Structure formats: C-alpha cells, structure tokens
C-alpha cells in the first residue's frame with residue numbers, strides 16, 4: 001500500500017490538528033478492536049443459517065442492532081441498517097413517497113437541510129410531488145409554527161434535521177414532531193449530527209423515521225441506520241435478498257455494523273461526560289478567538305448548539321486564504337470554492353448572512369480526542385494568520401478607521 005497519493009499529501013503537512021468532526025470522526029481504537037475479528041476469522045455472512053460462522057455473524061449483527069437502538073431510544077426491531085445517513089435519508093423520503101402510492105404528494109422540509117435530504121425531495125418534486133421549503137431564522141432554526149402552517153390535507157411527510165452539520169444549531173425536534181403527529185403527517189429527522197452528541201430518544205420525541213451514520217460517532221464509514229417506527233408505511237429502494245425485513249436488501253456489512261454497535265455503546269455510556277468536556281474546549285476556543293480578533297461573528301444558535309460546534313465568520317477575510325495559511329489545522333468553511341459547488345453554503349445563505357461573511361466562515365468541529373493544547377494552538381495560529389492576512393486588506397483597514405471615527409462599519 002506504499003506510494004498512495006494520500007501519503008504524500010499528509011507527509012507535506014505538519015502534524016495535523018483535526019477539528020473537522022462534523023465531516024467525519026476518527027475510528028475509536030475500541031471500535032477498531034471490536035471490528036477486527038469480523039474482518040478476519042469471523043467472516044461469516046449473517047444470512048447464512050446453515051453453519052456456525054453464519055450464526056455467529058447474525059448474532060453479532062443483532063447485538064449491534066440492540067446497541068444502536070439503545071443509543072437512539074428505539075427497539076432493536078425498529079432499526080434498519082444501511083450504508084450511511086445518505087442512504088437512510090433516501091430510504092425514508094423516497095420510501096415513504098413510494099408507499100403513499102397515488103395518495104399524498106406534498107413534502108415539507110427546510111432550507112438548511114443536508115443535501116442528502118434536499119436532493120431526494122427535489123427529485124420527487126421533479127417527478128410530480130409538491131415541495132415546500134421552509135425558511136430558517138438567522139440561527140438556522142425552523143419555527144414549529146411554520147411547519148404547522150405548511151401542513152395541508154395532501155402533506156405526506158415533514159423532514160427537519162435534528163442538529164445542523166454546518167452551524168450546529170439544534171432544532172425544536174419535539175415540537176415539530178408533535179405538530180406532525182397531531183396532524184397525521186409522517187415526521188422524518190436526519191439525526192446524524194445529534195445522535196451520540198446530545199440526548200436523542202426517537203420514541204420519546206415521537207418521530208416516525210430517523211437517520212444515523214456510524215462515521216460521525218467514531219465508527220466506520222459506509223454504515224448507518226434508519227429508525228422506522230412500527231407501522232410506518234415504507235417501500236424498499238434496494239431490492240434483492242429481502243434482508244432487513246425486506247426494507248434494504250444486500251449482504252450485511254457485518255464488520256461495519258459491529259463497529260457501529262461498538263461506537264454507539266461508547267457514546268451511550270460516555271456522552272454526558274464527553275459532551276461537557278468538548279463543550280468546555282469549544283467555549284475555550286470561542287473565547288480565545290473573540291478576544292484575539294475583531295469583526296468576528298458567531299454563526300448558528302448561541303446556546304441551542306452542538307457542544308463541539310463553533311462556526312464563525314471573520315469579516316474582511318477569505319476563509320480559503322486562511323485555511324491555506326493554517327494548513328496543519330483541519331477545519332472547513334461554508335465559503336464558495338471550497339466544495340464542488342461555487343456558491344457559498346446553502347445553509348449560511350438560508351440564515352441570511354451577507355455574502356462576504358459567508359466567504360469568511362470557518363467551521364471548527366471539536367471531538368473526542370482533541371486536547372486543550374490543540375485548541376490553544378488552533379486559536380493561536382488562526383488569530384496570527386487571520387491578522388496577517390487582514391493587514392493586507394484595505395477593507396479591513398477602512399473598517400478599523402471607521403470604528404475609530406465612531407461611524408458604523410462601511411457597507
């Protein structure tokens with residue numbers, strides 16, 4: 001495995017500080033330990049019911065199912081394993097639409113969703129469904145009253161994510177779920193960022209469908225789950241051997257599922273203490289940045305926010321230039337040009353922030369293995385490089401002069 005291009009890329013960067021945990025998380029070593037036997041001697045197919053290797057694989061899958069269920073407030077039989085949250089979102093939305101057959105054809109979601117929700121909704125719209133895209137407030141929050149107002153006699157499903165992957169804002173999920181239940185409308189939530197980070201109880205919340213992913217909670221990539229409340233009509237999107245109660249065919253990814261189960265169990269046990277620790281690191285980073293930089297604004301909700309999320313906009317600065325200058329610190333941005341699409345992130349645009357501020361946005365995602373030293377170094381480097389880059393900006397200079405003169409900042 002020598003000579004892969006990735007090796008060369010990493011070798012060119014100083015020891016990286018990973019602060020991009022909304023994108024993915026490193027595998028917890030305890031998860032790796034749980035997975036390894038299923039990549040080697042315990043290789044059985046969980047659908048092979050004719051020998052011990054198959055039975056052992058099936059038993060491991062069921063244990064993992066119970067662990068995932070325990071983390072998300074579900075019963076094991078409500079959990080359908082998939083290849084990740086993208087597939088879960090597709091199964092929930094397209095599967096519900098297909099099961100509604102000639103019935104209700106109206107979908108409700110919001111402008112700050114992940115593309116794994118928006119794109120299936122848009123595809124169904126192309127195919128004739130009606131789609132309502134609710135606005136969000138400047139914190140990327142959906143108003144439950146707007147959900148109520150959008151629901152009509154033809155509404156099939158409402159989908160609002162539990163916590164936002166860019167700005168970390170936590171949605172009023174319980175209220176939205178209640179509004180849907182009272183009106184007899186299905187409610188799906190993409191809980192990929194919430195689960196394992198903040199309490200999430202599918203049954204207590206009263207959601208019908210909820211999506212999860214292992215690689216956002218220190219498990220392996222390529223495995224996820226959909227919670228399907230009993231009795232929710234859903235049509236499979238992948239047909240084949242009838243696995244997962246006919247909802248998702250395909251030989252089960254046993255090592256991935258075992259890893260997901262182990263990751264879920266660790267989160268269930270450690271979430272409260274870990275959340276407090278990560279929140280204090282996040283608050284430390286937030287404090288340092290606001291002390292060290294002027295014209296800095298917080299994106300996302302000031303309090304109703306994931307403990308590891310810090311998304312800020314540094315005015316008069318291009319996030320891309322900053323990220324290039326602090327390349328040993330792995331962060332991300334909602335600015336244009338950092339992703340395949342050339343527009344600033346749709347989430348930031350939905351919050352109504354100015355384009356310049358979107359272009360100066362940096363997302364820090366703090367996680368399980370980060371240390372206070374790493375946070376301090378990230379703060380120091382970010383401040384030092386942001387100041388250096390801004391010193392070259394006439395706009396920044398003008399803003400400083402205007403502030404000195406007591407005038408409002410220039411447009």
Ligand SMILES: *Cc1c(COP(=O)(O)O)cnc(C)c1O
Nearest residue numbers: 084085086114116165192193213
């Ligand atoms: C990461 C993420 C996804 C995609 O999950 P995959 O398992 O990578 O397909 C979907 N929704 C949200 C909110 C996410 O953060």
